Amino acid sequence: MRRFIPFLPKPKLVPVIRLSGTIGTGTRALNDEALAPLIEKAFRMKPAAVALLVNSPGGSPVQSRLIAKRIRDLADETGKPVLVFVEDAAASGGYFIATAGDEIIADPSSIVGSIGVIFAGFGFVEALEKLGVERRVHTAGRNKSTLDPFLPEKAEDVERIKRLETDIYDVFVGWVKQRRAGKLTAPDDELFTGEFWSGQRGLGLGLVDAVGDLRSVLQGRYGNKIELKVIAPKRPLLSLPGLGFPTQINFGDDLIAAAEDRTVWSRIGL
Numbered sequence: 001m002r003r004f005i006p007f008l009p010k011p012k013l014v015p016v017i018r019l020s021g022t023i024g025t026g027t028r029a030l031n032d033e034a035l036a037p038l039i040e041k042a043f044r045m046k047p048a049a050v051a052l053l054v055n056s057p058g059g060s061p062v063q064s065r066l067i068a069k070r071i072r073d074l075a076d077e078t079g080k081p082v083l084v085f086v087e088d089a090a091a092s093g094g095y096f097i098a099t100a101g102d103e104i105i106a107d108p109s110s111i112v113g114s115i116g117v118i119f120a121g122f123g124f125v126e127a128l129e130k131l132g133v134e135r136r137v138h139t140a141g142r143n144k145s146t147l148d149p150f151l152p153e154k155a156e157d158v159e160r161i162k163r164l165e166t167d168i169y170d171v172f173v174g175w176v177k178q179r180r181a182g183k184l185t186a187p188d189d190e191l192f193t194g195e196f197w198s199g200q201r202g203l204g205l206g207l208v209d210a211v212g213d214l215r216s217v218l219q220g221r222y223g224n225k226i227e228l229k230v231i232a233p234k235r236p237l238l239s240l241p242g243l244g245f246p247t248q249i250n251f252g253d254d255l256i257a258a259a260e261d262r263t264v265w266s267r268i269g270l
Contacts, residue, residue, distance in 0.1 A: 012222035015042035015229045016051045016214070023059030023067070023093045030056060032066035038231045039067075043074045045229065048222055049081045051214060052101060058092025058114065061168050068100035068175070075102070085214040086110045091196050095207070096172060099179040104208040105217055106199030112207050115172060116194025117165040122149050180206060 017038055023030045042050045052071070058064070075082045084090070084101030091114035098104050098112075106112055135150040146157045173192050177184070184191060184206040191205060202208045210217070218226050 011225040011227045012048040013045060013227045013229060014049050014051050014218055014222065015045050015047050015231045016053060017042055017231050018053045018055075019067075019094075019097060020053070020055040020087075023056060023063045023097070025060065025063065029059060029063075030067065031060070031063045032070060034233065035067055036070060038233060039070055039074060042231050043078050043080060047080055048226075049083050049218075050075070051218065051228075052082065052084045052098075053087060053214060054084055054090045054094055054098050055087035056091070056094030056097065057089050058094050058096075061093060061096070061117065061172065064093030064096040065171065065175070068097045071097070071100040075100075083217070085212075085217070086112060086199060086208065092116070096175060099176055103210070105210045105212045105214075106202060106208040107213065108198065108200040108211045110199040111196050112199055112202040113191070113196040113205075114194055115176060115192045117169045117172065118194070119161050119165060124149050183209070 017035075019030055019035070021028065021030050025031050050071075071082060074080075081103070082101040084098045084104045086098060086104065086106035087110060088107075089111040090098040090104070090106070091111050095112055095115065104112075135148075137148060137151065143157075143160070146160060147153065169192075173188070176192075186205045191207070197205065197207070199208060199211055203211055215228075218228070
């Protein structure tokens with residue numbers, strides 16, 4: 001209809017970027033390198049706003065910060081608002097990214113928060129003893145074998161890990177306080193313990209700005225004729241025998257990545 005009646009107003013354009021999965025450097029994970037072209041494309045479209053659909057239990061603190069900073073830098077450069085919509089979870093690094101938005105809208109049953117840092121591993125010392133296996137480790141640098149799972153845990157190793165965790169934790173808390181300044185309603189010793197809450201409870205704590213869903217909120221703000229444009233990476237073509245280019249599929253890596261994803265999601269009960 002608009003091509004025949006050019007004076008009809010164009011619908012508001014809102015690109016939608018889906019950030020779903022764990023955060024890290026693997027091929028299956030959310031990371032700055034993979035997301036950069038999608039984020040930049042969204043802001044180049046001269047949108048009314050940019051919408052982020054976040055569904056992540058967290059992961060790499062470095063990649064979380066890089067992604068959040070890229071979103072925030074482009075929002076400040078273009079003056080375009082960023083609206084974040086939380087699906088199942090914006091927890092830990094997922095929440096770090098969510099706070100890059102100007103507003104966070106969560107489903108009332110979603111999970112938000114988990115503001116903290118975790119380091120986890122296993123110890124197999126007694127198992128080796130029962131099997132009659134002797135562990136031999138030779139290092140140049142006395143701390144090179146920190147928290148080796150086949151050696152007894154040392155107090156000084158734990159202390160170093162705690163210092164590292166504290167440094168990362170301080171970055172996380174500082175970012176949340178900066179981005180949610182004037183909105184947080186609970187004290188630090190309640191908000192920054194690693195605990196997570198429902199979206200409804202997060203609203204009361206000031207971790208999110210509203211409860212709702214993407215389509216309803218955007219239609220309420222920009223009208224029913226809003227144009228939602230999903231920005232997604234191009235799917236690689238799977239090569240077949242005889243087509244002249246090799247298939248790059250590693251099912252072993254995929255299984256490992258899936259197991260790692262499952263571990264991170266399980267920390268918030270999903």
